[in-house]
Amino acid sequence: MPFAIAIDGPVGAGKSTISDQVAERLHILHMDTGAMYRAVGLSCLRAGVDINDEAAVTKHLQDGKAEVCVRYADSLQHTLLNGEDVSTAIRTQEAGTAASAVSRYQAVRHAMVALQRDFAKGQSVLLDGRDIGTVVLPHADVKIFLTSSDAIRAERRQKQLAEKGEFRSFEEILAEVRARDLQDETRAIDPLRKADDAVIVDSTELTIEETVDAILSIVHQRTAGKA
Ligand code: DC
Numbered sequence: 001m002p003f004a005i006a007i008d009g010p011v012g013a014g015k016s017t018i019s020d021q022v023a024e025r026l027h028i029l030h031m032d033t034g035a036m037y038r039a040v041g042l043s044c045l046r047a048g049v050d051i052n053d054e055a056a057v058t059k060h061l062q063d064g065k066a067e068v069c070v071r072y073a074d075s076l077q078h079t080l081l082n083g084e085d086v087s088t089a090i091r092t093q094e095a096g097t098a099a100s101a102v103s104r105y106q107a108v109r110h111a112m113v114a115l116q117r118d119f120a121k122g123q124s125v126l127l128d129g130r131d132i133g134t135v136v137l138p139h140a141d142v143k144i145f146l147t148s149s150d151a152i153r154a155e156r157r158q159k160q161l162a163e164k165g166e167f168r169s170f171e172e173i174l175a176e177v178r179a180r181d182l183q184d185e186t187r188a189i190d191p192l193r194k195a196d197d198a199v200i201v202d203s204t205e206l207t208i209e210e211t212v213d214a215i216l217s218i219v220h221q222r223t224a225g226k227a
Pocket of ligand 1: 011012033034035037038096099100103128129130131132180184
């Protein structure tokens with residue numbers, strides 16, 4: 001019997017890394033839905049479309065200028081924009097900010113949610129994002145709300161950026177994390193919020209391995225032998 005796992009949470013909570021490892025341990029595919037919003041954001045940036053102009057972003061999408069799709073090679077997600085693999089290009093701060101902006105719009109959410117639901121049909125999957133447990137897969141077998149303090153999320157992000165050669169101040173990154181939280185939590189459509197039946201996993205004091213183990217043990221309890 002296929003089963004579905006939904007992992008939601010704020011920016012920098014480690015959703016992608018942890019979801020990758022949980023999915024690998026369960027031998028199922030992981031869809032990072034944030035990557036899809038990033039691809040739409042990137043498309044707007046490249047085309048010079050104002051990300052704060054809902055009508056312009058909607059037209060860009062409806063004109064077929066931002067065709068997003070997700071493919072897998074060796075269980076690894078590749079995010080394609082108009083056929084181009086943009087998996088690396090979407091990992092910038094600018095693409096993240098653009099994603100947060102365009103993800104406020106109904107037309108964008110509508111298109112991405114349809115792709116995500118389609119992916120979850122007929123196979124066991126793990127999806128991570130902001131609205132998976134509340135909107136995309138409201139009947140998911142397991143719902144996790146993965147979070148940690150904003151300071152630790154900013155610290156982790158600072159480290160990640162430094163590894164890529166981008167050195168930024170902690171204060172600046174913390175301000176960005178807080179701004180993104182605010183935008184994701186207060187948008188009118190499908191804001192980031194914990195589903196009523198989601199289990200909170202707070203990774204502030206946990207290592208990646210401990211967080212993965214905590215989630216796996218919840219998965220095993222909830223799926224009772226399916227996973
Ligand atoms: O997880 P991330 O930082 O890659 O996500 C980028 C943005 O995409 C995030 O700020 C909000 C949006 N997003 C969303 O609205 N719904 C999702 N399911 C995933 C991401």
